[in-house]
Amino acid sequence: MKLFLHQDRALNETYDQNRVAYYLDMGLGKTFVGSEKMWELNTPYNLVICQKSKIGDWKEHFETHYPEYHVIIFDKQSLDKIPKDSVLIINYDKVWRRPELEKLNHFTLMLDESSMIKNEKSNRSKFILSLAADNVILLSGTPTGGKYEELWSQLHLLGWNISKKLFMKQFVVYEWDELNQKNKIVGYKNVDRLKRKLRKHGAVFMKTDEVFDLPKVNDQIVKIPGTKEYMQFAKDHIIELDDELLVGDTSTTKKLYLRQLAGVYNQNKLQYVKDLIDSTNDRIIIFYNFKKEYAALVEMIDRPIATINGDLKDLNAYDEHENSVTLIQYQAGAMGLNLQKANKIVYFSLTDKSELFEQSKKRIHRIGQERPCFYYYLLTAGSIEWRMKEVLEQRKDYSDELFEEEEM
Known part of the structure; x- marks a missing residue:
């Protein structure tokens, strides 16, 4: 060998x-x-x-x-x-x-x-x-x-x-x-x-960078308009959406629902992803966290879809179609995959784990990549996502303890 x-x-x-x-x-x-x-x-x-x-x-x-x-x-x-x-x-x-x-x-x-x-x-x-x-x-x-x-x-x-x-x-x-x-x-x-x-x-x-001259990395911070639902929940810690009641009775559940209200419950973000996909025929990788996000993205995307999550590993669409969209749940696919056929990653939502965040970026920026790499960070205005991004850039996890300190 x-x-x-x-x-x-x-x-x-x-x-x-x-x-x-x-x-x-x-x-x-x-x-x-x-x-x-x-x-x-x-x-x-x-x-x-x-x-x-x-x-x-x-x-x-x-x-x-x-x-x-x-x-x-x-x-x-x-x-x-x-x-x-x-x-x-x-x-x-x-x-x-x-x-x-x-x-x-x-x-x-x-x-x-x-x-x-x-x-x-x-x-x-x-x-x-x-x-x-x-x-x-x-x-x-x-x-x-x-x-x-x-x-x-x-x-x-x-x-x-x-x-x-x-x-x-x-x-x-x-x-x-x-x-x-x-x-x-x-x-x-x-x-x-x-x-x-x-x-x-x-x-x-x-x-x-000690070994190879890899292509340039381009970070794109996209400010997504916020929602009144996010602001209401941030204030009251409770909100009813359609037939679902979200109750932030602990710091963990409050943080969870704030992340989801900035993500899957924000139609502005879903629309931006749809527009971004429609703007290119290239392969796109999308990282997400929650099953609801996956369901919403699958329903919206009208292209060949590859999937890596805890229930399914199917990269056929990624391998066979240049215009495919690959949906990856952090825990299941941030480590180890070789996805350098693509040069664009969209962060629909952020992980709270520094290691998974760092690993995810290397799925496309690796040996064999010949094109510049683009990373799209979709951050809802006025939301928890901006602080999460700041903490992750410091190579730290965004913990419940940090969240509680910021709330106080």
Whole structure:
């Protein structure tokens, strides 16, 4: 298999290490680097843990480029019947429900999008950290989403046996929050030392602009007219729309309905999307959050539609039709997809997760893209969406806590 020079460089830098992390920017081919490292390590068994939407992609990758492997989507098979030279593929949500994997020995563990174990107290993280892997390969374009405190689980797998308490003390800056009467993270320290330690423990960092000259990125901020319904709900925390009653009785539900009132309940935004689609015959990618948004968009769009969400993955229209519209729910499709046939992304609504936001932008701005990329951010005037965009640009999640502070 012929690799790019930067992929060879990543492998050469970690040749003598058996616990590695390839933190390569989205689009730089982490899949090829990770699978080639796995082949070099040459263990009898290999376990790949990935997102559910990526299982088919990994199976196809190994069957195409490594025919010597037995590729198995692991569900309820008996480990006794697994042949040597196997690659077992399982998703993050299932892996901790397969306790038999704790009996697996002499294997290489590979985590695709290793940021999925950032919460060391979750069932998936605790289970993965308990596995007796001989070798570890971590893959991610956004290992922290800008939050170094979320690195600890990955550091543990790389063999840096620093306690969470000591790690936080050495690298995280706190400030007392009078409102909530607790410490909150306001920044980081000793970052250069942290990066040196990471490299010592097998981490390779690589940004796209260090490797390729990709086309220009163009951000288009579109101010969508607001609605009286949004203003009424923001004031009263309750509104009736047709036969539906929206009640913002908690900060979570209020934030949810404000986002929906700025999005799917705003006919001005739906009309803008329709006009934008009608203005071009190019492929368009639309990111959205909620099922109601998907239903409204599907009803409105009169073109071939491709879909990626928790219920459906169908990219046939994207592959076959130049004028297709691809609707992607963030959680299901912000990571891992190669969509560089398109060069336009429309953000119908914003995610509140920084990592998903950053990943989504790289679906079209990656190796193979030859045209300038256009990102259309549809923000309803006077709405919560402007603050969400501001927070996401700071590589932070827009949390309930932030929302409550702004309301006060």
